[in-house]
Amino acid sequence: MGVNMSEFKVKRLARSDFSTDSNTYVAMKPNGGTDLEVGKLEKDRDKATMRSSSNKGVKLQNQALLSGLAYCISSCSMILVNKFVLSSYDFNAGISLMLYQNFISVILVSILSLLGLVTTEPLTWRLIKVWLPVNVIFVGMLVTSMFSLKYINVAMVTVLKNVTNVITAVGEMYLFNKHHESRVWTALFLMIISAITGGITDLTFHAVGYAWQIVNCFLTASYSLTLRRVMDTAKQFTKSGNLNEFSMVLLNNTLSLPMGIILIFIFNEATFEDAGFLAGDDTEWIFGSGNQLHFYVVSSSNSLVGSLNKIPLSVAGILLFKVPTSLENSTSIFFGLLAGVFFARAKMRERSQS
Secondary structure, eight states: OOOOOHHHHHHEEEEEGTOSOOOOEEEEEEEEEEOHHHHHHHHHHHHHHHHHHHHHHHHHHHHHHHHHHHHHHHHHHHHHEEEEEESSOOOHHHHHHHHHHHHHHHHHHHHHHTTTOOOOOOOOHHHHHHHHHHHHHHEEEEHHHHHHHHHHHHHHHHTTTTTTHHHHHHHHHHHHOOOHHHHHHHHHHHHHHHHHHHHHTTTTTOOHHHHHHHHHHHHHHHHHHHHHHHHHHHHHSSSOOOOOOOHHHHHHHHHHHHHHHHHHHHHHHOOOHTTTGGGGTTHHHHHHHHHGGGGTTOOOEEEEEHHHHHHHHHHEEEEHTTOOOOOOHHHHHHHHHHHHHEEEEHHHHHHOOO
């Protein structure tokens, strides 16, 4: 059957009809139906959209992978370098070390803010008064962490820190009426068992170090719980109505400086200059100090990364510092690390269902 070309009209489609750079001409039938060229262009547009979305997804995955890798490297380097400094040279200035690292964090965040790379909230007196209780706990958390790390090997510190999750979960239940599913409680129970068995079989057991670590677990849990209660109030006293992680880092570390100086005199530590005598000779101090920018304010979505990060950290801690261990202790440590991973997965599952 012949086709009369006069029955077709040519309509010029605007640029906004399709995501193309050139003008597009399509033959339209009088009854409004489209021809094969229109269908082909629509398919090409859909393919381009899907390709763009796929590229964005891959880019986000790569960014997440790089962020997780950077977190693992900086976290491991900070803990291992701190352990090296605290356990060597008869170094007895853990608070001074904390003060030095917090000071570096303030400088780094301030420089990034001045360059416009990050945004931070101005530190007003009203905001400081609201945030002060959180900061007192923050300083106590850092100080007790330094003291425990001096006496306990890195692997046992990572296992004992799991107790913090147990305290936090119980606090959430009583303070926020939050109930956890059975998988979370199972993981927490496994953490308690691994911490107990690990302590019993620890060949380098040190009562003072374990005492400081227990206090650290309570302070770390208190920091997390107090932060949730104070956050909404603190946002009311900010310029933007929000308080991002860099603002919290700047706020915490800035307020920690005067308290750190006071604690140095209370504990009769060495001077600040003595605490930083290794800084000029070891560039890893830069990475360790910089890691303070996010180490204590890392999002809960990174909990799985943090749990997996403890495995190479524990192995490196045992090998680098030649920690004497036994099969029973190694099994307890490995059991505790797996419990941490199981807990992180259970929490992620719980959030996805809520």
